[in-house]
Each structure stands twice: as C-alpha cells, then as structure tokens.
Amino acid sequence: MLDDLSVDSQARSVRRGGEPVELPDLSFDALLALLEAAPHPLSVDDFARRVWRLEHVSAETVAQRIALLRKALGDDPKRPRYIRTVRGAGYAATASVARAEADTPPPSLWKVQPSRLAAAASLAIAAVAVTLGALGGERETPGAAHTGPQSETAILVHRAKQQLALHQFRETDRALALLREAVAREPENFDARLALSFALTTKATKFGGGLEEKKEAEALARALIAAEPKSSGAWSSLGYSLDAQGRSNEGLTAYRYAYRLDPTNASALSSAAYVHLIQGDLHQALMLERQAQEAGGASRYAEIQIAQALELIGHPAAEAWRARALSMNPGQVVVLSELARSHLRRGEAEAALEVLDQTRGEDRSAPIILQLRGRAALMLGRHDEARRSFEAAGAWAAWDLAALEAGTGENPPTEAWLAASTLSLEEKRMSTWSRVALAEIMAGLGREVEALDALSQAVDLGWRDIAWLKQSPYLRELMASEEGRRVVDRVRLELEAQEELIMATRSLAEFIDLPAPSLGGTL
Template sequence: MTTRYRLDDLFIDVPRQRVERDGVLLDVGGLSFRLLEFLLEQGQRVVGFDELIERVWAPAVVNEETVTQRVRLLRQSLGDDGRNPRYLRSVRGRGYQLCAAPQCVDDTDGDTPPRRGTSRYLMVAGIAIALLAIGAIAWSLQRAGVQHALPPSPLLQRAAYYAGIGQRDDNERAIALYRQRLQEAPDDRDALIGLSRAFSAQVCLYNGEAAQLDRAQALAQRVIAADPDHAAAHAALAYSFDCRGRIDDALRGYERALSLDPANDGARASAAYLYERRGRLADALGANLAVRDPSRVRFLQIQIAANLDLLGYAAEAETRYRRSFQLYPDNVFSNLAWPSFLMRHGRNAEAQAALDEAMKRGTDHAGLHVLAAELAWARGDRDTAWREAARAAELRPQGSFAQSMLWSMSPVQPPAHLLRARADSLREGLRAGSDPFDGLDAALLLTMIGERDSAIDALADAVAMGYRDAAYLRATPLFANLRKSPRFDALIATVDTAIAREREAVRTRKLDLSAAP
C-alpha cells in the first residue's frame, strides 16, 4: 500500500501524518489528515458525502455540515482557497475531488523533501483559563513509554484514534475500546495508560464524574508499580492530579516523566501550563517553545497565547487566540479562550458575540456558562446570569467556583458561617498546593458576607501562589466591590511587579517569540 504521496507541491507522509510544502511542515492532523488520506486513496474520483461519512467519520454519526466544516478546516491548513482551489475542489451536488492526480512516492527511492530543522506549526494548544489544556493526545504519550512485548492491537489503535479526536462522545468510545483491550490483555500497559488518560479527560474536558479520577490514578499507579521508570505512566498519573487541581503533585509527575523521557512533548506542554499557574511565566513560555513536535500537543497554541497575554504581549496573544477560534471550532478550549480574552480586556460586546458563536458549536462546557454568567451580570441581566451560573454548576457539580458564583447571584444564600468555613477550607487547600484560582473562589465567598478585607487577603493568597491574571481581576463583575478598596490597587501593583520580573527573565533567556507557532 502506498504510504507517501505528492499532490502538486505537497508531500504527504501517511505513517508519520506529515504534510510538507517545500520542506515546511503544515498544520494538518487528526480528522483533517484522515480526510486528506482517504481522498488521496481515491485519486481524482469524486467522493460523495455519504461515502466520506462512512469511511472517515464512522462509527460517529455526523451530517453533511460536519463534512463541509472539516473540508474548510483542511483547506485552511493547506492554504487552499475554496473559490480558486489548488488541492481540493467542491463538485456541486456530488461531493469533493482532488484538483490534481496524487503521485505515489516509492518508499525506497529516497524522494523525500529536504528538512529545514524543527518546523513549528500549530495544531493544538494549552489553555489560558479554566482547566488544563493539559496534555497531549493519548497515543502520543503512550508511544513515549517503554514498549513491551505485546503485539500491536487494532482495538488499542482504534481507541487511541478516538481519544485523539477531542470530543466527548469519541472519548467515551475510546474508554469502551480500551476496556475491551484490557479484557483481552489485562497487563497491556498502553491500554492501562490510555484508559487512565481517557478517564481524566472525561472529567477535565467533558464534565464527567469526579470518581473517574480515582480510576485514572489507580490505573497509572498500577503501571508504575510494575515499571517505576515508565515515563508515560508518570505523565498519566500527573494528569489525574492535574484534573483534581493538585498542581504541585501534577507538576512533580510531569517533571518526572520528562526526566525519564526528554522527548515527551505532552508532559513538557502540561508542565508548561502548570508553570504558568504558579506564576513562572518565563519557564512556561520556554517550555512551550521547546516542544519538538507541536502537532502532538493538543492545546499548544492557546498555551502560548496565554503566556504572551499574561506577560503583557496582548496584541500577539490576540492574533493566536483569534486564529485558534477560527481554525478549531470543535475544540472546547479554543471556543472558551477567545471570548474570555475579549472579556478580560474590557471588550464585552465582542466577547458576547464570540461566546454566542461558541455556544452553537456543540462543545458545551461549564467554563462557557461561567463566562456567560459574568457577561450577563456585567450588563445588569441578573436573570440570565443566574441561569447561566446554574447551568455551569449543573455541568460541573464537583467544581466549587460555579457553585460559589451561583450563590452570589441567588436571592437566598447559605448562612454566613457556612460560606466562611468553605472559604477557609479553600484557602487552606491553596496553601497546601491547590490551584491559585481557589483564592478567587474564597474571595467571592467572603465578598458575599461583606468581609471585604478577608476577601482581599484571599486574593493575596492566590497571588502569592502564582496567580497573575490582573486583567481578569480588573474586568470581572464578581469583584466590583473589592476594586473600591486601596488594598485592591496595591494587590494589582504586586502582580504587575511580578509580571515585570518575568518579562525581564524572557529577555534574559533570549526566548524567541517569533518562533512561536
């Protein structure tokens, strides 16, 4: 079977899932690559919608609009113009056809494009807000682990394929397939790690039950018990901690994975996200820029945008956020990051328009409804704000912040002593290594009961543990009352000073921002 093709000036290497033009790697991966691969196999035959759905998407159930959208994304990745196509044309009423006959490349003839070093191109991205964009697609980390003697499994390959798509239904299919594989081979480490990561993703990305994180942790620890130096297992364990908000434990796990396998880009990008959460912005940007193969890291573009935004390079960040929003309509974090950026920078009307579009894309997430609640609250629409907060709490019942927001918008609130106790618990966890955002959660609870100084103390706890998003603190309506205090201005000045130190570290380390994908 042919595994390499030329299409006009493109070189396509199927096993490695690489598309190059003049030695430069293009951003074609996931379903876009699978669509291109199938079309290459058909030569110049016109391929209809039904056949594409059956051969590229099955067993997922999609419609023609999904196919059209994916074709548009593929064209964007290739730099093609649908009105004047060079690679892929629409045939009205029939389907799609390659514009030129693909040429098969003999694997033995040495006809490969010249390399120009490590090309940086975007496919994915880490997340600036909400949860961790954390992590690479499951199979990229599995490949980084120690290989064992079990033969390749079609079930395992199919599970990894679904885990890598990045949608809830496909992640559930991956879980089912990993479980089937473990019925066949209970000690298959790739299956154990894949299932661990899929369980974590179900909670972290798709509003799953928190109990799945216990299963994810146990599966990863099972592999580590058998092989203490298994890099991918340490990364999977870190991911389970990551999704619990146990940042320091997660960071130790990712760093352990990297020490065992320095080529593990997934662990590197995940560590970069947590460096950001701890306020180590130069370390975060450096780690993100050091990713060797950006196509294997699902959220890299957004992570770099977040680093740049926090460091004060807002224009550069905006370009990346906007492009990600345009290119990845099926990526929940792309859909969340762009309108959140706009809100944080005071552009609420634009943020609402972007959020309205995001809500239509079928990537429902608690973070989208939290943002919707804040925007509604800012414009004085209390009823909508309450409904959106209630939806966020419904989608993520194990999450504290959405529930706190719901209480703050409700006419009847829990007793003051209960809110204070919850705030104290959050601050205690923060000092023990939880996510700095817990300090904002505690501040919101204390604001509800009128303890403004204590609320600012909670924000100061968050800043001390690495929180650096001064733009959000200035913009969110949740802390409008706190912004009246001179202590709030002093807190923002502390953040600005910390940011200035990180910018200087970026300059000292001579990090090349132009090299970012």
C-alpha cells in the same frame, strides 16, 4: 488516480507529480472513502461508518475533517479540484477516479522487514497517547502505515485516539466509551490503559468531569508505571492527573521525569511549563516553552499558554501569539475559552460572547463555554441569562452560581452549598482559581475579611491575573477598597520582577518576538 494525485491504498501514501503529500491517518481514510465511492457522494453517516467505524459522528466533525483534508491537498472549496460539497448529500470526489494496479509493492514497504514495520507502527501509536499533555496534546502528525490486520482492541484504541485528537466535547465522551470497551476486552493492554488515563483527565479538565475521573486517571497511570517504570508516556499521564487535582508540584516532578526519560517528549515539557504558569513563575514557564519548541514540538496549546504569560506582563507580543493559537486551532474549545477570558479581563463582554459563538455543534454546550457565557452575561447585567448558563454548566460552574446567589441576596442557598461542599477537606489542594472563586462567594455574602484572605492565599499560590480580579462582577467593590489595592500592588510588584527577568534573558526575548505568520480574520 484523482486528477494529478496518485493514491496508494496499500502503502497509504499520496503523491502529486512524484512528490509526497503528507496526510494524517484519519484524513487519508476520508480521502480513500471518497475515492472508493466516486462518483457518488458520501453522507455524514457514510463517513461515520467508513472512516470512524462508528454509527454516528457529528456533521461538524466530518466538516472539520474535510476542511483539514482540503488544506493538506491545497484544494480551494470555492473552486474545488479534488473534493466537492454536494448540497444535502455530503461530499464527493470532483473528477473521475482511475484505478491502476501496482506491478510491485512500494519500495518504502518491501525493503523493510515486517517485524520492524510492526515495531514502528506500535511506536507511532504509543506516540499519539503521549501527545495529550496538560493542556491537550501535540498537533496532529501523519500516522504510520498499517501493515496488517489489527486486533479488535487495537482498532478501538486507534479510533479513540482519533476521536480525542478532535478535542471536542462529545467526541471525548465517545473516545472514553471506546477505550473502556478496549480495556474490558484486554484489561492488561498498556496502550488502552494509557490512552484511557489521558482521556479521563482531558474530560475532567476541559469538558466538566470531576474528582472521580482524575483519581481514576491517577490510579491507571500509577499501575502503568509499576508495570513499566521507564515509560515516559505513563509518567506524563501521572503528571497530567496530579496537575488536574491541584497537586501541581507532584505533577511538575512527573512531567520533568517524563521528559528526562524521553527528550523528544516535548509535550511533557510544555505541560511542565503550564504548571509554572499557574504557579506564577512566568519566566520559567516561557523558558520551558522555548525549550519544548527547540526539542521539536510542544503541546497543542503552547501558543495560547505563551499568550497567557505575555498578557499578564502586558507584553505587546501577546496578541500575535493569540492570533497564532487561533490560526492553528480554529474552533477549538480550550483556545476559544482562553480568548474569551482575555476579553473578559478587559471588560469586553460582548466581544467574549462573539468568540464563544465560534464554537461548533455540541461544543457549544461544553461546561467551560457555558460558564464563560454566564460570566459575560453577568457583566452585561443579564442575571437570568447568567443563571441559566451556570445551571446548564452543572458542577463546572457551581462556584459561579453560588457567587451569583450570594450577590443577589440569596444567602441561605449559598450558605447551604458552602456547608455541604468539601472545601474544608480539600483546602490544602484548592487551586488558585478555586480560591479566587471562594473570594467571589465571600464578597457576595458580605464577608470581606474572608474574601481578602482567600485572595491572599491565591496570590501566595501564584495568582497573577490582576485584570480578572478587577473585572470580576463580584469583586469590583472589594478591589477598589484600600485592602484590595494592596493585593493589586503586591501582584504588580511580582509581575514587574517577572517581566524584568524575561526581558533580561536574551534568548527568551528573541523567542517571544518571533514574527507571527500572516493571518486573516480577527479575534
């Protein structure tokens, strides 16, 4: 007992006044650790060992978990009822903890056969893996009760999924290490290989991995499908890896089949929506996002994807969806990076930097964050700072660095980089973003015809972001030319057609205009 909370360590349940308080597994573990240590505080290292079963996690990771636990319990950190912050020492339970032994096992457990419990637990663990779709995963949900000792491999996989759920730069690396160990222990373990496939693509798409990780993720997914052809999670994983390689149509087919196999796999549907978004089919993207939410959920980044689509057509509801995304994912790298891009589209470099400053701890050095810092600095005329950011981002910002060097007259390094790259080999699979980046490099080199050709190819593939082109520090002069204006006019016509389709679909128009929750703070 902690104040008015009743915590059952066997049933892994929390009640207040007889009413259940739902907690995810990691939050319950953190609460239990606090109770077991009471009245003494737990340090960050204590939490790492007791909750994550690791030697080290960052202070920001622990702080985020405590914040989530406090929110679930309705605990005000300024006037704490359950958890207090002990300056320099960590966190502790606020009140004395009383222990009461249960006379009988909890009804929710003893009425269920152990075999069914084990099946439910394995399904719950598998569901976690399916949540890491094309732009992340579903929101955190309470885990199933632990019903007995787990194998060392199962523990490694479970902890890795908890790390991945944090959606942080270094935690993703740590999750990969745990999953590689799990696969080394049990090479045929389906859950471990599925989680590893998702984790590899997550690393590659959000935190600066490369083609090697994407190919490994694809190989794992195909092996899983060969073993279990009707696994929705394996098909989702295949779609994720294909999409990450620029093979969008193949990825779209895999996502759709994953949803067909399991209509509750809303994250696969939302991932398919993202593919339509980058292909320029905004109407279909929004239709699938609506369908995903009607199916009972969506990917973690559904709100920011919806905001992206609405911003492209200039819909006023975009701001509310952005606010909702930030409220549901505070401090999250992908959401913050898209918010920063939104400011860059409007030429608001200082505001973009303020958004990027909201990243926490090691996420500040995530390649995607460093790349956007470099572009913001470049827009402000701070070329040296931009170069340092691009260099720190590594391969993730190689295109930007090449464009910067071309724009400052350093043509030999840029030409050498182009010659050494695999552009010719990968041309058919280059994404719209890559083609726009190539246009930026060509514009810097003064090769305007080739720059316009790359832009035209990007539009053919679905590029619809006029504002990004106009605000690009490399393309401004080109976009102001007669040829550049023709590209803009072509995209504008496409967007007007999309807007008309969207607004003519009544159910979609109503979905877009759903009132946003009351939010504090500013973007």
